[in-house]
Amino acid sequence: MSMLNVNLPGLNLKNPIMPASGCFGFGREYSEFYDLSVLGAIMIKATTAEPRFGNATPRVAETSAGMLNAIGLQNPGLKKVISDELKWLENYDVPIIANVAGSHEEEYVEVAREISKAQNVRALELNISCPNVKTGGIAFGTIPEVAKQLTRKVKEVSEVPVYVKLSPNVTNIVDMALAVEDGGADGLTMINTLVGMRIDTKTGRPILANGTGGLSGPAIKPVSIRMIYEVSQRTDLPIIGMGGVESAEDVLEYFMAGASAVAVGTANFIDPFVCPSIIKELPELLTKRGYAHIEECKGVSWKHGKTAYHRA
Secondary structure (H helix, E strand, O other), X not given: OOOOOEEEOOEEEOOOEEEOOOOOOOXXXXXXXXXXXXXXXXXXXXXXXXXXXXXXXXXXXXEOOEEEEOOOOOEOOHHHHHHHHHHHHOOOOOOEEEEEOOOOHHHHHHHHHHHOOOOOEEEEEEEOOOEEHHHOOEEHHHOHHHHHHHHHHHHHHOOOOXXXXXXXXXXXXXXXXXXXXXXXXXXXXXXXXEEEOOEOOOOOOEOOOOOOEEEEOHHHHHHHHHHHHHHHOOOOOOEEEEOOOOOHHHHHHHHHHOOOEEEEOOHHHHOOOHHHHHHHHHHHHHHHHOOOOHHHHOOOOHHHXXXXXXXX
């Protein structure tokens, strides 16, 4: 019996490791390095109804412990993603989690309805960090009632389970988690990037053309661990944790905080083999720590925390 298999709503994973959306494209480039079928799942790049060309450049900047990006949801659009990218991914024995994005509720619903019909899409990742153009650009994921309503609308049309991607740029992440759970979410992915900024000291201008961008990488891991620790004790929804994952040790830490699976993001840009390397190293680490299966270490930190976040 495998030490790594995990069963989540819609997802029977051979292992709990997957590349995070936005850090793996649709997998074509990485398929030149290894067989994508070794992955637990693939979270594909965000898909919108129509093609998007993204923000002006520069839209990526290095930081001392990660990176900033303001890509702007560049993607070929719903029809091309289904006909080209998802069709190509059928060559691999790996479940696909489709990231759904939009500028308004109707766009989310349209994308969710159509992409969830694809043969290899086993779940949706609802990207609620997008700005809502109908409310002056306020992100869907910052107001509990708005996030709840969007989740409910998508659930009504989706043919597969819906995992909501939570933004850390909120006052209370637990409130957001409980809101989308009430909206019918089947699971959570967390966390999305933190809003950050860098300034060129020679010009006094922001380095990113967009001004601000999303901070990812090792710098945000402690924030993500804390938020998952809090949320996982208030809901039974499975959590796919992400933020600064680079090693098997990081994966173990996420599980101990309460995650049920882990996504690897920025590290893919540094080492294209990071996901298969982690998958290979995990069994040895689990054995070393005295665990017979990855799920045995889920939430073990709860009983040691100074602050109790017990389920209501």
